[in-house]
Amino acid sequence: MTTRGDGRLAVAKAHLDRVAKQLITLQSSEIQKRFSHIQQSISEATRSCQSAQSSVPQDLKSCVEELNKQCQSAQSVMKTQDEDRMRQCIDKMEEIGDRAERACNTAGNMDGELKRAVSTVHSELSDLRRQLH
Helix, strand or coil, rough: CCCHHHHHHHHHHHHHHHHHHHHHHHHHHHHHHHHHHHHHHHHHHHHHHCCHHHHCHHHHHHHHHHHHHHHHHHHHHHCCCHHHHHHHHHHHHHHHHHHHHHHHHHHCCCHHHHHHHHHHHHHHHHHHHHHHH
16 A cells, blocks of 8 residues: 555656756766867867977877877767766777877977867866766
8 A cells, every 4th residue: 555655755756767867868968068079179189280290299199190089989989878988988088188298298399289289188188087087
């Protein structure tokens, strides 16, 4: 025999489940939006790296290329609502961004546009990573 309180509890639980599902969708949507912006920043870093070709250290070129490849392979994951896989992609990209920023900082005379682009990518990835953990 159920009581009136049990019915209210079931209704409240169902409502909380719907709200939780909406929040997860919003989080995934926000992650996808932020990832889209990161993609644009990586594209800018790639263009800057290509235009400053002769003055770019090889380790920085490799990092930017790796970021670009990782970003392309992460696109399909970002379309899902699997936040664990999204988090893993962002973690991996942020590690590459760390290496790219270190390569920028150790390089001597660096193209300012490239340095800003790499710094932007790194900070966006780091910020998103912090928010996801």
